[in-house]
Amino acid sequence: MSEASSRKLSDDLLRPLLETSWRFYALVTFLGSIVLMGLCTWAYQMYMGFGMTGINNPIFWAFYITNFVFWIGISHAGTLISAILRLVNAGWRRPVTRCAEVITAFALMIGAMFPIIHLGRPWLFFWLVPYPNSRLIWPNFRSPLVWDFFAITTYLTGSVLFLVLPMIPDFALVRDRTTGMRHRIYGALALGWQGTPKQWHRLESAMSIMAIAIIPVAVSVHTIVSFDFSMAPVPMWHSTMFGPYFVAGAIFSGIAGLIIAMAALRKFLHLEEYLHPVHFQNLGKLLLMMSLLWGYFVFAERLTVWYGNESAEIAVLRVTQTGSFAPLYWTMVVVNFVIPVSILSIKRLRTIAGCVVASFGVLVGMWLERFLIVVPSLGHKYLPYSWGTYRPRPVELLITASTFAAMCLLYTLFAKFVPIISIWELKVGEQEPYETAQERSARVLGEAHP
Amino acid sequence: MAVDLDTCTGCGACVTACHAENNIPTVGDEQAARGRAMHWLRVERYWEGDFPDVRLKFRPVMCQQCDAAPCEPVCPTYASHHTAEGLNAQVYNRCIGTRYCANACPYNVRFFDFFNPQWPKPLHLQLNPDVSVREVGVMEKCTFCVQRISAASIDAKAEKRELKDGDIKPACVQSCSARAMVFGDLNDPESEVSRLARSPRGGKLLEDVGTLPKVTYLARQTQV
Numbered sequence: 001m002s003e004a005s006s007r008k009l010s011d012d013l014l015r016p017l018l019e020t021s022w023r024f025y026a027l028v029t030f031l032g033s034i035v036l037m038g039l040c041t042w043a044y045q046m047y048m049g050f051g052m053t054g055i056n057n058p059i060f061w062a063f064y065i066t067n068f069v070f071w072i073g074i075s076h077a078g079t080l081i082s083a084i085l086r087l088v089n090a091g092w093r094r095p096v097t098r099c100a101e102v103i104t105a106f107a108l109m110i111g112a113m114f115p116i117i118h119l120g121r122p123w124l125f126f127w128l129v130p131y132p133n134s135r136l137i138w139p140n141f142r143s144p145l146v147w148d149f150f151a152i153t154t155y156l157t158g159s160v161l162f163l164v165l166p167m168i169p170d171f172a173l174v175r176d177r178t179t180g181m182r183h184r185i186y187g188a189l190a191l192g193w194q195g196t197p198k199q200w201h202r203l204e205s206a207m208s209i210m211a212i213a214i215i216p217v218a219v220s221v222h223t224i225v226s227f228d229f230s231m232a233p234v235p236m237w238h239s240t241m242f243g244p245y246f247v248a249g250a251i252f253s254g255i256a257g258l259i260i261a262m263a264a265l266r267k268f269l270h271l272e273e274y275l276h277p278v279h280f281q282n283l284g285k286l287l288l289m290m291s292l293l294w295g296y297f298v299f300a301e302r303l304t305v306w307y308g309n310e311s312a313e314i315a316v317l318r319v320t321q322t323g324s325f326a327p328l329y330w331t332m333v334v335v336n337f338v339i340p341v342s343i344l345s346i347k348r349l350r351t352i353a354g355c356v357v358a359s360f361g362v363l364v365g366m367w368l369e370r371f372l373i374v375v376p377s378l379g380h381k382y383l384p385y386s387w388g389t390y391r392p393r394p395v396e397l398l399i400t401a402s403t404f405a406a407m408c409l410l411y412t413l414f415a416k417f418v419p420i421i422s423i424w425e426l427k428v429g430e431q432e433p434y435e436t437a438q439e440r441s442a443r444v445l446g447e448a449h450p
Numbered sequence: 451m452a453v454d455l456d457t458c459t460g461c462g463a464c465v466t467a468c469h470a471e472n473n474i475p476t477v478g479d480e481q482a483a484r485g486r487a488m489h490w491l492r493v494e495r496y497w498e499g500d501f502p503d504v505r506l507k508f509r510p511v512m513c514q515q516c517d518a519a520p521c522e523p524v525c526p527t528y529a530s531h532h533t534a535e536g537l538n539a540q541v542y543n544r545c546i547g548t549r550y551c552a553n554a555c556p557y558n559v560r561f562f563d564f565f566n567p568q569w570p571k572p573l574h575l576q577l578n579p580d581v582s583v584r585e586v587g588v589m590e591k592c593t594f595c596v597q598r599i600s601a602a603s604i605d606a607k608a609e610k611r612e613l614k615d616g617d618i619k620p621a622c623v624q625s626c627s628a629r630a631m632v633f634g635d636l637n638d639p640e641s642e643v644s645r646l647a648r649s650p651r652g653g654k655l656l657e658d659v660g661t662l663p664k665v666t667y668l669a670r671q672t673q674v
Contacts, residue, residue: 049586050547051564056485058558060549120547120562120587127527127546137544143526145548232554233520233659378553382656383511385494386558388485 006427010173013419013426016269017174024416031409038402042117045395050120054393058386059378062371063396064118065228067403069246069370070253071111072152072225077254078104079159080218081286083211092282094429095274095421099265100258101163102420106410107257108156110403115148117399144227151217151224158217162210165203168193169424222250229373235312236305236377245297252290252336253366256359259283261411263356265420274421277352284355287362288344295337315380324389325376328368336365451594451623451633452646452666453510458630460493460508464622468512471595471621473581475567488561490592491622507670510631512622513538513559513592514655514663521551521560529589536636536664537594545588552589556659560591594633595620615641636664 045052055062078100085093116125128149130138139146172193175186193199226246229237239245259280266275302321305313320329340358343349379388414420468474468491477486491512498505519538521530529545532538540560552560566586569577577583580597584590595618602618615634623631634643643666646652652666 049565050562051481051484051486051586054484055549055562055564057487057561058552059485060552060562115548118548120545120549120589122546124546127544137528139526140523140528142523143550144524145526145550149526228550232524232550233556233661234553381558382556382659383494383558385492385496385511 005430009426009430010177010423012271012273013421013423014174014177016415017417017419018178020416024412027412028409031405031412034402034405035409038399038406041395041398041402045117045399046122052393052395054391054396056388056390058381058388059375059390061118061374061378062390063392063400064114065374066367066371067400068111068114068118069225069374070367071107071114071403072222073246073250073253073366073370074257075104075107075111075155075159075254076218076222076247076250077107077258078102079155079162079214080104080251081255081258083162083214083218086207086211087215090282091429092279094425095271096258096262096279096283097425098163098166098418098422099262099420101159102411102414102418103254103257103261104159105156105163106407106414108152108159109410110406112152112156113403115145144224144231147224148228151221155217155221158210158214162207162214165207165210166422166425167418168203169195170419170422173423174419219247222247229377234377234381235310236316237373239301241297241301245301248290248293248297249366249369252287252294253362255283255287255290256362256366259287259355259359260363263352265415266352269415269420271421274426280352280355281350284344284350284358287340287355287358291337291340291344291362295341298333298337312380312382315384316377319380320372320376325372329372332365332368332372334365335361336369451512451515451620451631451664452643452652452668454630454632454646454668455507455509455670456630456651456668457628458493458508458510458626459628460495460506461627462493463625463627464510464631465489465491465493467621467625468592470576471578471581471598472593473567473577473583474590475569477564481564486564488590490559490561490590492559509655509667510622511557511559511655512665513594514557514661514665515592515594517662517664518660520554520556520659520661524550524554526550535599537596538591539593539596540589540591542582542584542588542590547587547589549589556656556661557663560589563588563590595622615643 053063082093082097082100085097116122119125128139128146139149167189168191171186171190172195175183175190178186223243223246226242230239230242232238262275262279262283265271302317305317319325339361343354343358375390379390381387468489469476472490474488474490477488481487491510494509494511496507496509498507515536515538517536519530519532521538522532525531526548527544527546529541530538530551531541547562549562552558552562563584563586567583578597580601598620599618602613606613606617613635615638618633620633623633632643632646634641636644636647638644646668647666649666649668651668651671653669654663655665655667657663
């Protein structure tokens with residue numbers, strides 16, 4: 001690749017770091033104030049008592065646990081997808097991987113807040129941590145919540161490493177282009193990167209080790225999240241298929257989150273030259289596949305419960321399919337299956353706009369899916385005398401809204417301080433350019449079919 | 451414990467006695483309407499048949515003190531655990547309020563303190579000094595009146611004798627005017643509760659969930 005095009009690439013991708021418009025400050029202020037409001041709401045909830053939420057007997061888990069599962073699901077966008085694309089060496093991955101990996105890190109941080117927010121006494125959350133103490137009390141290693149703690153901290157550590165490793169050469173690039181304070185900060189982050197062959201070799205080994213290691217971790221994390229439910233003898237929770245069902249749902253919602261983030265970056269940072277329609281088309285195909293897989297899981301789950309005809313499970317099935325939760329349930333089926341499958345399986349509609357529309361639907365649908373797993377089952381356990389239902393109250397709505405703002409805020413700040421597209425990987429990729437299907441067929445078949 | 455559904459009249463004296471003995475707060479109508487009512491022991495009412503041929507059934511339901519209790523393994527801090535005597539104990543000070551135990555319990559007999567408890571004056575003076583008052587954010591549930599079990603054991607030890615059947619009466623058993631509830635040692639095959647547990651009328655609540663509950667319900671025989 002020529003010197004000029006290499007320079008243009010660095011210029012384009014470093015521009016968001018080096019130039020700041022008033023829009024950035026406006027956006028950060030707006031999002032920051034929503035996040036601040038969420039934190040104040042949480043403090044209010046702790047001060048007034050957990051009764052400020054809509055939680056009741058018997059629905060002891062609701063919005064917060066739904067958000068927890070949802071955000072941990074979104075986190076599968078990143079690391080898992082980018083690790084698989086790296087391992088199969090898909091050329092089109094290059095501008096996508098970092099956008100995806102950073103979603104993982106932030107979604108995990110947000111998701112991991114919810115088990116703490118939802119505690120009756122959140123100031124004692126550290127009792128989940130196996131730390132040495134004078135009373136010689138350990139956490140209960142039989143509890144899936146303790147497994148959660150280990151799974152999430154492992155995944156967070158792994159995905160942050162996986163995110164940071166390929167950033168090192170880019171930090172060095174920023175270091176070399178800046179002066180003063182920024183030069184020193186990026187210099188420290190670049191960890192003395194000089195670009196020697198030995199350093200490249202080590203970086204690439206480390207990256208491939210992490211890409212392989214992170215996949216089983218990602219699968220295990222959402223399996224363990226599903227174990228929070230399937231280990232309890234609650235109708236419709238106590239299911240052997242919850243592990244793979246949750247992992248599939250997580251990847252599904254993760255891809256949707258990634259598509260939306262990429263479309264936003266493309267528009268606001270003017271990355272049209274780097275994020276091409278082909279990237280969205282390829283991710284759209286992945287989304288289509290996951291939508292079909294998700295539909296298959298839901299079908300298998302519902303059909304077996306219906307045939308099994310076990311009275312407690314049938315009560316839950318009935319209240320979700322035809323009872324008070326039916327509007328939410330059928331909305332979920334439409335936005336998670338009907339709309340994505342019809343948009344994404346038609347080539348003409350698999351555009352950037354089409355993919356974004358489908359992805360928004362999937363995010364809504366996957367949030368509803370988690371809600372419909374958590375709440376109806378708890379409301380319809382074995383003894384009809386203690387059945388109940390649930391309605392969220394303002395604190396839950398505000399805290400939920402503020403986490404979406406927190407995600408946007410963290411993402412905005414990240415894109416401000418780190419090149420959101422991996423510059424060096426793109427430069428490497430320029431030497432072996434990816435091509436669209438049309439280009440390839442034109443090249444391969446060009447002579448045979450003029 | 452054994453509960454004879456044939457003699458239970460559904461009067462609710464056991465519920466009141468349980469509240470008084472165990473310092474269980476009444477949450478008020480507004481919170482009760484939100485589903486936060488707290489009764490360690492409740493009398494479930496079920497109607498069978500269509501009007502006017504209606505049969506009314508009562509079933510007092512408290513913590514079943516399961517041998518294979520689903521609430522115990524799920525607690526991350528051992529707040530919910532099994533004692534050597536076979537009770538499901540709840541350590542309020544160790545509870546951080548994940549409420550996982552309440553979800554896992556098939557009987558819905560575990561309760562969460564949504565707010566700090568309050569008693570309108572002068573009712574705060576009638577609190578039982580033998581039972582701790584639970585603060586906001588912890589789970590609580592029927593203990594089989596563990597304070598009475600301890601007191602009876604200490605008395606027996608002071609008098610240098612073994613506990614005998616009938617020494618221990620939880621508040622609900624003591625207050626049952628129909629004598630529908632019996633408490634005793636299931637490890638002693640001669641105790642009245644063991645005899646009732648072996649009765650052909652005896653059955654366990656939700657036995658098929660596999661929790662091995664320790665409360666025996668004696669089935670109704672009369673047609674009223």
